């Protein structure tokens with residue numbers, strides 16, 4: 001989409017939506033843009049932004065910090081070059097940035113992890129090589145299949161799937177939502193039930209972010225918010241924040257409501273897959289934050305902190 005900005009009339013000018021340039025990012029940004037235009041009549045223009053996470057060759061888990069995909073978009077927001085941004089919620093650091101607000105959390109896509117390859121996990125042969133760059137996935141996969149070889153990989157989903165096609169790896173594990181967004185979900189051999197492989201907190205959900213002082217836009221973007229998804233991801237992220245873990249920690253969490261009660265399950269798994277702490281709880285969606293925080297506190301009492309500590313040297 002494109003169009004002329006109309007002076008200072010914030011009620012009319014084209015809104016600039018900053019997006020990473022990957023197919024996954026432009027697809028999810030485009031969907032949010034179209035939905036916003038459909039609901040409000042406001043035209044939206046996509047503005048491509050290159051992020052450090054897109055150009056670095058460093059393995060993500062070695063970057064040490066969270067939010068490598070996020071900071072470049074936030075910088076553009078603060079500089080006023082874009083009006084809002086769409087992030088994969090699981091890439092957002094739990095530490096709030098006072099300069100920005102999450103103005104909306106749209107309805108969640110598929111939260112599950114998926115195996116791309118020629119066979120289901122149970123049907124792979126001992127020693128088969130499975131690619132994933134995520135300690136959370138490796139730790140949980142090792143619990144299910146300790147006899148496979150787990151190979152750290154990075155790059156966009158296309159690159160990762162290419163390693164299966166080329167025969168370098170037997171399978172790779174990716175987020176189902178991302179595969180759907182790039183039109184590769186037909187290549188999935190197995191969707192992991194959330195009970196056997198807990199997703200990353202916020203997986204499959206998006207965050208629509210704008211400047212904290214842009215009250216008119218905050219009000220406009222609220223039309224995209226879905227309270228049920230928001231409650232679920234608030235609970236999941238409260239687990240992560242209370243555990244003081246980042247997006248590369250072996251922490252899984254998933255919450256969903258049954259119409260009344262929010263059910264939350266979370267796990268911390270030692271990276272070698274030999275030990276884990278896993279707990280579930282349920283409560284009022286209006287108290288999602290406390291639900292997540294209290295569950296994490298109970299997990300820490302059962303040794304979750306020690307398990308996470310063992311992933312670093």
Ligand SMILES: NCc1[nH]cc(CCC(=O)O)c1CC(=O)O
Nearest residue numbers: 088091174175177178203204205
């Ligand atoms: N960390 C990269 C990332 N961030 C969001 C997604 C997928 C989409 C989502 O979970 O919303 C992915 C790729 C993956 O984990 O396979």
